[in-house]
Amino acid sequence: MTSCYWGSSSSAAERHDPSLPYLEQYRIDPAQFLQLFSALAPWLCGGHTPSLAARLFRLLDQNQDGLVNFKEFITGLSGMCHGDMTEKLKLLYKLHLPPGIIVPRCVT
Structure with a gap:
């Protein structure tokens, strides 16, 4: 798991x-995230794994x-694994928005 997290080209x-x-x-980084996503995601993605991992990475970043920190990573993984059906559907919807569209956040 350590080599999956740190990869071969970066140090702690x-x-x-x-x-x-x-x-x-x-x-x-995105390459490390792809390895972890492939190993831990509850959804079978087949050939779409790299594109879904890249989209989820952008969403979580x-x-x-x-870069995605531990808190961001666990938030995404929790939603995929333990979220209710509405949360999972929202996540899937966000993953399938065109990559060029950025959903603005409300600033209060």
């Missing part, structure tokens, strides 16, 4: 930021820094 020091809250200290 490159992905660790101790100045952040604990759940946000460790981050993974809240701050759009090209």
Whole structure:
């Protein structure tokens, strides 16, 4: 699991930021996310796994820094595995929006 998380080209020091809250200290890139998504996703995606993983990665990358932290990863995995049917349908809908469309967030 460690090689799946860190991959062969990055070290723990490159992905660790101790100045952040604990759940946000460790981050993974899209390639690492694809490996974890393929191993842990409850949905069988077949040939669509890379595109769905890329879309879910973009959806989970809240701050759009090209990395997903542990908190973002677990939030997505929890919705896929333990969410009620409405939550799962919302997630599937968001995954199938065209990649160029960004849904604006309300700022209060």
